[in-house]
Amino acid sequence: MLASKKTLVGLDVGSSAVKAIEMTDLGDRFAITGYAQRPVESKDTIGDTIQEVFAAGGFRTRQVVTGVSGRSVIVRYVTMMRMSDEDLRNAVKYEADKYIPFEVEEVILDCQRLEEAKEPGMGENEMKVLLVAVKKTFIEDHVALLLESGLKPLVVDVDCFALGNAFELKLMNSARFEGIDKVDALIDIGANKTNINIMKKGTSYFTREVYLGGNDFTDAISRRLSMDLQEAEGVKLSPAGRDAELEEAVQQTLDDLANEIHLSFDYYENQFDEEVDEVFISGGSAALPGLAPSFERAFGKKINFWDPIEDMEIRSGTIDPNELAANASRLVISVGLASRLRG
Numbered sequence: 025m026l027a028s029k030k031t032l033v034g035l036d037v038g039s040s041a042v043k044a045i046e047m048t049d050l051g052d053r054f055a056i057t058g059y060a061q062r063p064v065e066s067k068d069t070i071g072d073t074i075q076e077v078f079a080a081g082g083f084r085t086r087q088v089v090t091g092v093s094g095r096s097v098i099v100r101y102v103t104m105m106r107m108s109d110e111d112l113r114n115a116v117k118y119e120a121d122k123y124i125p126f127e128v129e130e131v132i133l134d135c136q137r138l139e140e141a142k143e144p145g146m147g148e149n150e151m152k153v154l155l156v157a158v159k160k161t162f163i164e165d166h167v168a169l170l171l172e173s174g175l176k177p178l179v180v181d182v183d184c185f186a187l188g189n190a191f192e193l194k195l196m197n198s199a200r201f202e203g204i205d206k207v208d209a210l211i212d213i214g215a216n217k218t219n220i221n222i223m224k225k226g227t228s229y230f231t232r233e234v235y236l237g238g239n240d241f242t243d244a245i246s247r248r249l250s251m252d253l254q255e256a257e258g259v260k261l262s263p264a265g266r267d268a269e270l271e272e273a274v275q276q277t278l279d280d281l282a283n284e285i286h287l288s289f290d291y292y293e294n295q296f297d298e299e300v301d302e303v304f305i306s307g308g309s310a311a312l313p314g315l316a317p318s319f320e321r322a323f324g325k326k327i328n329f330w331d332p333i334e335d336m337e338i339r340s341g342t343i344d345p346n347e348l349a350a351n352a353s354r355l356v357i358s359v360g361l362a363s364r365l366r367g
């Protein structure tokens with residue numbers, strides 16, 4: 025089992041593009057040994073798109089780790105009495121209906137104790153527990169899609185946690201990012217949604233998905249500049265002299281997103297009585313003009329953009345390093361999924 029996990033593909037089935045990155049464990053470090061991405065044409069042909077990605081990626085393995093996200097995925101941080109692992113598993117099963125909006129029989133449940141999480145006012149005999157519930161049918165459909173595409177799904181992760189795992193991998197690989205005891209807010213802005221994960225010392229203390237992203241910016245451009253969605257997407261990706269108009273068109277949507285994210289910071293800061301120290305932005309929409317000033321205004325702090333693979337070796341004859349680097353910001357989730365190689 026261990027030997028067969030030396031190489032893994034992190035497969036991120038996003039709403040706008042399927043992205044896959046293969047990582048191989050070289051013993052003292054990981055190398056990137058395959059990569060491909062393809063735009064999603066429609067929901068009905070997603071299996072074909074996945075197969076195209078696998079035909080193009082130069083991958084050595086069909087073992088994949090994928091992620092799920094959306095309204096069928098529920099993540100809760102709950103306070104419970106300290107108890108043994110076995111009691112915890114039972115308690116979670118019996119109490120799950122208090123925390124999740126689905127029937128317990130309808131979901132796959134997972135939980136993890138967060139030993140170091142301390143809220144002001146929490147009793148000595150209490151602990152924080154991370155509870156994850158995903159609708160069974162949702163996971164089953166996702167896994168069936170992968171099996172039909174000839175893949176071997178090993179783990180199904182959750183996008184928000186993959187975001188955190190990619191950041192952890194980055195901390196391990198980079199001196200500049202050396203992990204000091206601070207609170208990092210990770211924000212991945214895709215096409216449909218924005219993932220938020222607030223991390224401290226390698227543990228996620230808060231995650232949330234906000235249903236605002238690149239499509240909403242395109243909508244705003246289409247409305248403000250009176251053009252269809254395709255043309256608006258084109259102006260967004262290459263403004264060609266229309267930068268000022270573009271920034272003006274997306275301003276309100278950007279501010280809305282910034283405010284939603286800021287609400288999450290407020291929630292974390294109130295709950296744990298400590299501030300978010302640094303903010304790290306990724307995802308395809310991170311490149312939107314005007315994003316940095318809008319976010320910095322809303323958060324009252326400087327934001328960082330980051331590249332999950334800049335310190336990693338590429339060992340592949342088929343990867344174009346320039347294409348990989350140009351897409352790095354969109355690959356955070358897939359890198360986080362593949363980083364399950366760590367065990």
Ligand SMILES: Nc1ncnc2c1ncn2[C@@H]1O[C@H](COP(=O)(O)OP(=O)(O)OP(=O)(O)O)[C@@H](O)[C@H]1O
Binds near residue numbers: 257310
């Ligand atoms: N240079 C750019 N400027 C602004 N937006 C961009 C740029 N490049 C890509 N985008 C936007 O990024 C989005 C795609 O990013 P990404 O691949 O992270 O999304 P996704 O994973 O498919 O979506 P989701 O996670 O929401 O399902 C699209 O909305 C696209 O328009």
Ligand SMILES: [Mg+2]
Binds near residue numbers: 038214215357
């Ligand atoms: Mg995404």
